[in-house]
Each structure stands twice: as structure tokens, then as C-alpha cells.
Amino acid sequence: MSSILLLGGSKQQVVAIEAAKRLGYRTVLCDYLPDNPGQYFADVFYQQSTTDKQKMLEIAQLEGVSGVLAYSSDPAATTAAYVAERLGLPTNPLKSVEVLSEKHLFRKYLAGHGFPCPKSVPVAVGASADEVLGVLLGEEMSFPVVIKPTDSSGSKGVSIIDAPDIEKFARALKTAAGFSRNEVLILEEYIEYGFPRVIGGDVFVVDGEVRFWGLMSCLRDYRQGGLVPVGERNPSGLSDIQETRVREQVQALVTSLGIEFGELNVEIIVGKDDVPYFLELGARAGGNMIPIQLSDLSGIDLVEANVRYAMGDRSMPIDFCGNGLAFSTYVLHADRAGIYRELRVSPEIAGHVYRTVMYVEPGDAVEPFDGANKALGIVFLSFDDEAQLEDACETLGNQIAVEID
Structure with a gap:
């Protein structure tokens, strides 16, 4: 049985462990948190920091793994590339992953290679x-x-x-x-917006070419400053010209960095004159269950694709350019510290909810939402068309809410 080293066992990362086991791989998990849920799904668990590159290399050698995956993890992405590169396993170039993982290196790279940047x-x-x-x-x-x-x-x-x-x-x-x-x-x-929302979502690269286009746009809660995304919506709302320019820039950057395969998380501001500016191109799948949302939308299991490609199996078809279906997510969050009591969903929006994933239970302490790590759960919604999606997104914050004591 081939083994895969998985870096991180949070609630959002459990899906990768489950996918690997479903594909018949032996799963070796590392996470520094003693209470991570992934340890109860993996075959082998080490309570070790995934940012300790040398320790992860030692574990990979000890367990004889055939692939390494830092699913939906920025801190561990460079570790995965380091270990895989040292062992001759499937990976993108470590230098490129390092550029994508630290913003000052990324900005320097963009400016030095002719990409628009602030x-x-x-x-x-x-x-x-x-x-x-x-x-x-x-x-x-x-x-x-x-x-x-x-x-x-x-x-x-x-x-x-x-x-x-x-x-x-x-x-x-x-x-x-x-x-x-x-x-x-x-x-x-600060980049002035030409398009009113940050473009987010994920793409998937096969043999250096972006083959899966999961470009969406971010929902924000401006009552809490508007800096942290509270969901993603598809279609993004971009015009044809704007979408073409975004795709051209993404592919150009992928080519420039020598990225060969895998899922990348995209954050772009379309500025004045429809110029796309990269906020990030993360060398990993997106957080807030973006791969699950895009899998629902496309019918392609992106979690499984991440596992397969990390193990060198490129047989899975990945091609997707969009289909016009109207989907969104809404990230549950608290506006103040307190105790979570319950989730409230209005009758008007309840019929559009097809999945709810909770990270907390009644009685759990919660904190104000100032980063994605403070999310309380995620609600998945589908709509008949883009017009219905547009109307719903205007009031999601009022129709889906958490009760805090």
C-alpha cells in the first residue's frame, strides 16, 4: 500500500485524509495540535509541527511515503515542496512555492517580472x-x-x-x-477597485496549463470592516473582457513560475481600466471549503484530484471552464465574543441551503471574526439563476446569522 504524508489535520483538512483513504492510500498525518480531528481518521499520526521541514523530512523517510500534500495550508505548503523535492516526489519547484507563500517575495517577483502590482x-x-x-x-x-x-x-x-x-x-x-x-x-x-468585489476561488494546473477555472468573487461583511471574506459566489459577475484579462494574468504567472500541477488559490483585484492585480496566488487549495464548493459546481472532485496529483497520478480529468450555475457559500461568524447558542436561517433563504457544516456546538466560546480562523461554520447555497443569486447576496447577512450570548 502506497503512503501519503498529509500536513495538517484541521476540520477543513479531514476531507483530504478521507479522500486518500478512499483511494486506497495509507495516510500519515502530522499536526502540532493535540486535539486535531484528523488524527482520528488517519492511519498514522505524529504530533509534530508541519513547519518543521527537517522533522517532516525525517517522518517522510521513516514512513516511506510516495507523496506529500499540504491541503489548504499556507504555512505547510513550503514544507511539502521541500520534502518532496528532497525525496524526488511529485512537487512544484520549492523556490516558486516560497515566492507564493511570502507576500514580500511575491510582490518583488511580480514587479521584477512585469506583472501589475502596487x-x-x-x-x-x-x-x-x-x-x-x-x-x-x-x-x-x-x-x-x-x-x-x-x-x-x-x-x-x-x-x-x-x-x-x-x-x-x-x-x-x-x-x-x-x-x-x-x-x-x-x-x-491600496488598489482602487474597478470591479466592486475581490476575485477569489481556485484554479487547477495540469502540465503547466490551467485546466480548471474556478474563479468566483468574494462576499464581505462591511459591518465588520469588510476585510475578511464571508463567502464566495459564482458566477463572479466579471464582464467577458475582465474575465479574459484575469485568466491571461493567472496563466502567465503560472507559466513564469514553472508551476506544473495542482490546485492554486486566487485572490485578485480588478483595478481601473480592468487591470488585474494579484493579492495572492496561494500554492495550495483555498480555505473556507472552496474546493468543496467548486466540486459541487463542476462535478469534479477537487479534493480527490489534490491527492491523486500529489501521488503522481495524473489520470483524472480536470477540465472545467465554467457552466453558469449559481452557487454561493456563507461563512458563519460572530460580531463579538460570547457563547454560541444557535444558527438562525430565515424561511426565505432556507430553501436554497443544501449543506451546512458547523465548526462549533451550542455552548462553545466564540471570538469576533477578524480572520478566517475564527469561522464558526459554512453554509452552502444554490440558486436558480444569477439574478436570484444577486438578490440573495444583498441580504445574506440578515437572513443567515448566529445567535451569541
């Missing part, structure tokens, strides 16, 4: 607000500006500052530092 500069954790403001003025950067960690995902630690206010800069630096492992932050100019 003006940006890396900032060390520990730099004072005065120092950072001096850098901003020295680089002649325009407000508003964004401060965020360079090795975090899910919009964790992100702040937007619209004026040279020392106190705001100090708070933003402290927030970003709290989510930084590499102790490098980034300061960058």
Missing part, C-alpha cells in the same frame, strides 16, 4: 510607527496604505490606514505582528 516595501516586526511612516514618505507612497503580515492568509492581521496617523500605524503594526511567523510585514499602496 508599490510596496517590507517592514521588520519591531519597527516603530515613526520609522514606518518615514519609510512610506521616503518611498512616496500614497494613502490609503495596507499593513499586513507576509506569511499569513485568510486576511488575518490586515489593516488599512488612510492618513499619516501615528496611533493608527502603531495599532496596525501590532496587529500584523501578532500573525507573523517570519517577522516580516509589508506596507503597500
Whole structure:
């Protein structure tokens, strides 16, 4: 029986363990959390940090694995590439995965290879607000500006500052530092939107070509600042010209980086004059169960595809360019700290709900939603057409809510 090393056993990652077992692979799981749910599904479990590259390499060698997968995990993506590259297993180039995994390297790569990108500069954790403001003025950067960690995902630690206010800069630096492992932050100019929503979703690459196009657009809760996505909707709403330009940029970047296979998470702002600007191209499947949503939409099991391709099996057809079906997700979240009591869904929207995944139970303590890691669950919805989807998305936050004590 061939073995696969799976890096991460969270609730969202259990589906990859289940898919691997369904395909007949022996599953070896690593996760540093003692209470991760994945350990109860895997054949072998090691309580070890997935960011410890050398330890993961040792475990991979000990277990004789034939593939490595960091499903839906930014921190472990470089580890998976490192281990696989060292052992001669299927992987994308480690250098490219590193570029995609740290925002300051990504911005430098974009600028150096002719891709549209905002003006940006890396900032060390520990730099004072005065120092950072001096850098901003020295680089002649325009407000508003964004401060965020360079090795975090899910919009964790992100702040937007619209004026040279020392106190705001100090708070933003402290927030970003709290989510930084590499102790490098980034300061960058804010991109003005030409299309009103961030383009999100996933693509899947086969032999260097994007063969699965799962471009959607992000829903936001502007009552809580609007920085953290609270769902994805399909169709995205892009015009034909905008979609063509986004696809061209994604494929060009995939080619430039030498990405050979696998699922990539996309975040793009379409700016003025329909110019696409990359926020991220993550070297892993998207969070918030995006692969499940896209599998529902396309009929192609992307979780299974991730496992197969990590094991060197490229026999599974992946081709998908969209089909016009109207789907969305809504990420359940709390607006304040408290105790989760129940989920409330209005009768008007209940008929569109076809799956609900809960991460919490009544009586669990919850925190305010300031990053994807604070999600309480995900609701999946389907609609008759795009017009019905548009109407529903305007009021989802009122029709689906969590009761907090």
C-alpha cells in the first residue's frame, strides 16, 4: 500500500485524509495540535509541527511515503515542496512555492517580472510607527496604505490606514505582528477597485496549463470592516473582457513560475481600466471549503484530484471552464465574543441551503471574526439563476446569522 504524508489535520483538512483513504492510500498525518480531528481518521499520526521541514523530512523517510500534500495550508505548503523535492516526489519547484507563500517575495517577483502590482516595501516586526511612516514618505507612497503580515492568509492581521496617523500605524503594526511567523510585514499602496468585489476561488494546473477555472468573487461583511471574506459566489459577475484579462494574468504567472500541477488559490483585484492585480496566488487549495464548493459546481472532485496529483497520478480529468450555475457559500461568524447558542436561517433563504457544516456546538466560546480562523461554520447555497443569486447576496447577512450570548 502506497503512503501519503498529509500536513495538517484541521476540520477543513479531514476531507483530504478521507479522500486518500478512499483511494486506497495509507495516510500519515502530522499536526502540532493535540486535539486535531484528523488524527482520528488517519492511519498514522505524529504530533509534530508541519513547519518543521527537517522533522517532516525525517517522518517522510521513516514512513516511506510516495507523496506529500499540504491541503489548504499556507504555512505547510513550503514544507511539502521541500520534502518532496528532497525525496524526488511529485512537487512544484520549492523556490516558486516560497515566492507564493511570502507576500514580500511575491510582490518583488511580480514587479521584477512585469506583472501589475502596487508599490510596496517590507517592514521588520519591531519597527516603530515613526520609522514606518518615514519609510512610506521616503518611498512616496500614497494613502490609503495596507499593513499586513507576509506569511499569513485568510486576511488575518490586515489593516488599512488612510492618513499619516501615528496611533493608527502603531495599532496596525501590532496587529500584523501578532500573525507573523517570519517577522516580516509589508506596507503597500491600496488598489482602487474597478470591479466592486475581490476575485477569489481556485484554479487547477495540469502540465503547466490551467485546466480548471474556478474563479468566483468574494462576499464581505462591511459591518465588520469588510476585510475578511464571508463567502464566495459564482458566477463572479466579471464582464467577458475582465474575465479574459484575469485568466491571461493567472496563466502567465503560472507559466513564469514553472508551476506544473495542482490546485492554486486566487485572490485578485480588478483595478481601473480592468487591470488585474494579484493579492495572492496561494500554492495550495483555498480555505473556507472552496474546493468543496467548486466540486459541487463542476462535478469534479477537487479534493480527490489534490491527492491523486500529489501521488503522481495524473489520470483524472480536470477540465472545467465554467457552466453558469449559481452557487454561493456563507461563512458563519460572530460580531463579538460570547457563547454560541444557535444558527438562525430565515424561511426565505432556507430553501436554497443544501449543506451546512458547523465548526462549533451550542455552548462553545466564540471570538469576533477578524480572520478566517475564527469561522464558526459554512453554509452552502444554490440558486436558480444569477439574478436570484444577486438578490440573495444583498441580504445574506440578515437572513443567515448566529445567535451569541
